[in-house]
Amino acid sequence: MKPSTVISLGLICLGAVIVMLPFVWMISVSLKTHSEIFTPDVTLLPRHPTLQNYWTTLTQTDIPVYLMNGVIVTIGILVLQLLVSVPCAYALAHRRFPGRALLFGAVVAALLVPFHVTAIPIFLGFSRMGLLNTYTGLVLPFIATAFGLFLLRQAFAQIPAELIDAARVDGMSEMGIAWRVAFPLGLPTVIAFAIFSVTAHWNDLFWPLIATTDPGLATPPRGILYFRDQESGDDIGPLMAGATLVTAPLVIAFLLAQRRFTEGLAGAGLKK
């Protein structure tokens, strides 16, 4: 190997160590006993690893509730997003109707609007309608996804028009075509978008922080904050175990399906 390759590889590995540091620390503390955590002689790795913290977290804290909420909310959001976006993306790609250009233009314009900009009015509206502190309130605002519409429209546009016409001739309804022809054919993009949506909303703090005050509704990030602010400084082990449990699902999914993940989070964005 050339010396320059060795140097650059070495630097990259050094960077990788820094990148891994908080992960290693988080897992390490979650496996440490109480006395090991609170010793002045701090080490990176546990000397006597134990699963006690995980047990405590799973049985004596609300972490399982937070995880469950995460699942409910992310799946709810994704399902709603797809229900609404798939037919619309299909229509944008394969049907001509008045205002189609306008609608697509609106989608592109909406891409520029980050969620934070709409938070205050949505909060206002939900508060009036009593949707705060409900699952609906956590899920509903995200039903409109310009990103999803854009991605799916591009994917559906790749489907040859003849295929669609063949389905029409066969007697399929338009809604049927959207779900039984376009959706399966566009599945790679759907998956990429799904990964993007689930990741974004599992990890979102902003809206759950605002829209709920009931700890029973907390999503994983919100729950971690509750946990940390409640604990008297003693429960660091379980806190880190909770943090690990909260982070684990997406990280494990990523490690198992790396290509899908990077396509979903990065590749999908490239097509913008």
Added chain:
Amino acid sequence: MNGASVLSLRNVTKQFGDAVAVDDVSLDLHAGEFVALLGASGCGKSTTLRLLAGLEQVGSGQVFLRGADVTGDTASARNVALMFQSYALYPHVTVYQNIAMPLRLRRLSVVNRLPGIRLLRAPVRNTIADIDVKVRRVADMLRIGPLLARKPGQLSGGQQQRVALARALVRDPSAFLLDEPLSNLDTQLRADTRDEIRALHKRTGCPFLLVTHDQSDALSMADRIAVMIAGRIVQVGSPETIFNRPRLRAVAEFIGHNRMNILPRGMAAALHPAGAMHDLGVRPEDLSIDRSGPLEVQVESFAYHGEETILRLRAADATPLRAVLRGDAAVPPQGGTVRLSAPLSALHAFDTAGLRVTL
């Protein structure tokens, strides 16, 4: 034309994993020569080109440039120019900068190439002025002077090709390698470009090596042709030699506007006694309809091509044959039989190993 060898490969072999792309190949490019390296896709000719240019390193064997052993040298160290099939023009800079690039890279050090250095150092200014002269000269020679300020994306295919030619020629290379320069062009442009490349060769006097899969390119442009099959060079000779005396059956089938007919031995005896032991080849253009001819065949169909009509025939042992008639000749009825003959000089005999046998 048998001047000193400018660029040569000596017993060069190159493997990629288990596949042998270039198998013990030796090739010489002499001063002022125009050589065509001819072969089907995948025969190893592009790899050979890359080995000559220094883009790949040989597995075994040697590469000589002007007598010096350059086997270990990279492309940038050899003064060999290469015109890529896709032209590989830098899309982000102008035509002028594309052409100037090889001169800038070789004559200005990294520091001297930084923007603004020109203002500080006189020698750099002189070099840049010199480069400017050379660039404009070669641009005029290739008639792309008016295009110098444009970017490649704004040019037509033919114009891009001339820019690629200019970039290759601007630094007076020892040898000029061309990788399938005509395959991207439509028929009319091909003929014009062939002439242009030949004219360019005469004007610069630089030895050219052209890699192509099109036998008519090779026949019409080259002083010598090297035929390559499966990584080996199987015959080297002038176009006439290659055309009239192909050494291998595989070469014979490859050369010629219409594919040569091969009558298997036994059946071939109808045409010539040697045909009892050897396969006989005869070009479709050399077969004529002759009522007293020795070979009886059945007419299957015909295809009218304007200047000529191609007959599809079948011999008694079901071997398919083709014959070419001039456009205004009468076409025999489909399904009927005709008799064919061919002059002795038009027959090529090949033994069981595919080697040429003199009749």
Added chain:
Amino acid sequence: MIGLRRLVTDLALAGPAALAMMLFIFLPVVVVVVLSFTDYQFGARSFDWVALDNYADLLGSRHGRNALINTLIYAAIVIPASVGLGLLVALGLHAIARTMPRVSAVLRAVYFLPVAATLVAMAVAWQMLLHPSLGLINQWLSALGLPGRQWLSDRGIVLYTLAAIGVWQSVGYNMVLFLAGLAAIPRSLYDAAAVDGAETGWDRFWIVTWPMLGPTTLFVMIVTCANAFRVFETVATMTGGGPAFASDTIVYALYREGFVYFKAGYASAITVVFFGALVILTAIQIVVVERRVHYR
């Protein structure tokens, strides 16, 4: 009537999404702009029009501008650092991808982890690591003979600490984008440069790699800029905007003013300024760079 049926079908297909966009994107934008001209407080019975008072407070007073300035400083650090480091790592991994594919794949996965991870959870871990006395970072620094710092409670450093974590979180994402861009560069361009005389990696980078990465670089910059401006989780988890507003950023200020102090009008003004800044920055990047970057 086929025409009517078609229209009804179109409505069924596109209607819900269009309605959703209307209700949850466009209408709120209008409302936020309107609210920014009022002194509305959440839960209040009525409100008054105050025209540009909110903006005057926000942009006219040092306290009001604080969040904006902090965010700009944060972005000014995070954008070049994470784009630059992302490019460097991508170049390094791309170079060894053929000779050491597994090493390259492992390193890619490692760098991408922070992108998939829950930032709040990682911020909690970082907070522990950065603890002045019990944290590993200061312990290691003192073992090296360097002074430990109050990473999160020193007003002069806290913003930079958060910026470093912001870089940590986004390098992997940019790396993946750059890797895709690098893979798309046709090899024949590198061959042409080699034949032309480009020997060193430096030459190859400036003659082929960097120009051909133009569109990718633009996209990476825009995305990194947008994400940097939206920094929230780390602020909310680790510093709460403090100490003394030293790490207050736009979105956190929005959150605090709007949802802790319930000053909806003022927070709306913050929102509008935030949105405007984002749009302007994106437009500038596109207009300035786009022309020079798409020459295909």
